Amino acid sequence: MSVKPDADGITNETVFTQAGPRRDPQTGQMAALHGRRVGKPLRALQAASHARLIGRYRLALADLADPAALFATPPEDLALEIGFGGGEHLVAEAARAPRTGFFGVEPFLNGMARALADIEAAGLDNVRVFDDDAALLLARLPPSCLARVDLLYPDPWPKRRHWRRRFVRPDNLDLIARALRPGGLFRFASDVPDYVDWTLREVRAHGALAWTAARADDWRRPFPAWPGTRYEAKARAAGRQATYLAFRKG
């Protein structure tokens, strides 16, 4: 096999087949997770912290019929971040907008453990997390309930035979467009030019979301009040330029 294993000897290919196909019996939505779910084993303290906090912040799909009710204080808006990694952007945004309820999705255990610790340390009560395929959550949300969906530095899957694993594809765009309210934003950032072009093509072909850019700075500059993400910092350190795309639901 040509795929290089990481330090743990795990390849994306091996993990791809681990969970097998799963379907949400209520919505019929298939889960399609293609990345790693576990990295280095958590240290004992991290594992204990994750075990304590996941029950406090994890949402149940069954509760999504009334998503605002998941928050102690009824939020003015709801937002979703897909694949939050270590949660740096999610935590910063939730602290900046305490009247918005944030759903953060991340199936990678190590990222979730880190984010949960930061959510607790920041005393945030406007964040709920989900540790599986974001498509499962999107399919359960009522239509037109989200003000924003962020997909920041998604796994690029550069090889042609893996392109179908990219999160931006017609069925997921259907789910995103359905969950956004009219005027709501889908924001995408990437340092992979091919995935940027791919996203522009897929969203244009889909038709429900319009690119908001009027000038080059709109896609060259980060989004307003942008705290950055860990992958973005890595990309910058390696000299790679990012592109920021915002699409509005009509």
Ligand SMILES: C[S@@+](CC[C@H](N)C(=O)[O-])C[C@H]1O[C@@H](n2cnc3c(N)ncnc32)[C@H](O)[C@@H]1O
């Ligand atoms: C390249 S990382 C970027 C993490 C973070 N957004 C950042 O910029 O630092 C992409 C993340 O998306 C997550 N991911 C992959 N497929 C996903 C899916 N179907 N639903 C939710 N998250 C997913 C991965 O576990 C991974 O942590």
